[in-house]
Amino acid sequence: SNIFFRPIEKINAVIESYPKGIAGFKRYLEIIDTEPDIADSPDAITVDRVKGNIHFDHITFGYDTGRPILSQIDLTIKTGETIAFVGPSGAGKTTICSLLPRFYDVDEGSITIDGIDIRDFKLESLRKHIGIVQQDVFLFSGTIRENIAYGDLQATEEQIWEAARRASLAELIRNQPDGLDTVIGERGVKLSGGQKQRLSIARMFLKNPPILILDEATSALDTETESAIQQSLAELSVGRTTLVIAHRLSTIRHADRIVVVNEHGIAEQGKHDELLATGGIYSRLNQLQPN
Numbered sequence: 001s002n003i004f005f006r007p008i009e010k011i012n013a014v015i016e017s018y019p020k021g022i023a024g025f026k027r028y029l030e031i032i033d034t035e036p037d038i039a040d041s042p043d044a045i046t047v048d049r050v051k052g053n054i055h056f057d058h059i060t061f062g063y064d065t066g067r068p069i070l071s072q073i074d075l076t077i078k079t080g081e082t083i084a085f086v087g088p089s090g091a092g093k094t095t096i097c098s099l100l101p102r103f104y105d106v107d108e109g110s111i112t113i114d115g116i117d118i119r120d121f122k123l124e125s126l127r128k129h130i131g132i133v134q135q136d137v138f139l140f141s142g143t144i145r146e147n148i149a150y151g152d153l154q155a156t157e158e159q160i161w162e163a164a165r166r167a168s169l170a171e172l173i174r175n176q177p178d179g180l181d182t183v184i185g186e187r188g189v190k191l192s193g194g195q196k197q198r199l200s201i202a203r204m205f206l207k208n209p210p211i212l213i214l215d216e217a218t219s220a221l222d223t224e225t226e227s228a229i230q231q232s233l234a235e236l237s238v239g240r241t242t243l244v245i246a247h248r249l250s251t252i253r254h255a256d257r258i259v260v261v262n263e264h265g266i267a268e269q270g271k272h273d274e275l276l277a278t279g280g281i282y283s284r285l286n287q288l289q290p291n
């Protein structure tokens with residue numbers, strides 16, 4: 001199929017809410033090119049508010065027909081719960097999370113939010129409730145203000161400062177000669193990786209979605225920045241249903257629940273201590289990757 005035959009306003013709507021998607025604009029183009037089914041159903045609804053109860057109801061999904069990556073996954077995530085997916089590379093942690101904003105549709109089963117099938121939401125309405133924070137942060141050339149306000153174009157000055165403060169960015173901004181109007185990017189101030197992440201966290205405080213997907217950094221920032229950012233993310237996830245795609249074990253100890261995914265599906269789940277005590281896959285991973 002051809003991207004140019006798709007209604008342009010639909011493409012814009014999705015790019016607006018997901019400048020980098022879960023794995024970048026490129027993958028987004030792949031999706032709309034190969035998954036013409038992802039569209040609003042004729043009687044799709046706008047849902048103004050969700051609490052964030054998520055149910056993966058016996059879902060099966062594969063990128064290629066007949067080759068499921070995920071098979072009969074059944075998982076309930078309660079409002080406000082933080083759930084961390086761990087497991088070997090390629091097991092499907094990212095894939096599970098990318099089904100929620102409908103980057104792909106399941107082959108069997110269904111996913112519901114507050115009991116409503118996600119295919120019954122207008123796509124834009126569904127994605128409004130889901131925030132994605134990832135390592136590869138999308139910032140555009142412009143001011144700090146514009147980059148934060150991207151999370152909510154109607155935000156007031158006060159709300160922007162509040163978001164910056166909660167993401168521990170306020171001091172950095174105050175130290176710039178032009179404050180919020182400081183230009184960043186190619187023609188302005190260069191931000192470090194950690195500062196960019198803070199900016200995307202500030203943006204997410206403004207967007208204020210009830211559901212969060214955190215795609216954890218694979219490579220560590222320096223330890224100090226790392227723990228400061230973990231702290232901001234922990235604060236961001238308070239009161240939101242949070243799905244963490246975990247690449248390192250050290251950061252997910254305090255998750256309400258850890259779900260171990262392997263090539264056979266969900267292998268085990270529980271709290272850190274419970275999983276260590278049962279001596280299964282998670283405890284072996286911990287022995288291999290101590291800290």
Ligand code: ATP
Pocket residue numbers: 027063069087088089090091092093094095096247
């Ligand atoms: P990692 O820890 O390396 O990020 P993961 O557990 O998140 O791995 P996924 O990225 O979900 O694993 O990938 C699961 C499987 O699906 C892998 O075999 C991967 O190669 C395949 N896969 C991922 N994305 C696509 C895609 N867009 N098209 C086809 N296959 C894909």
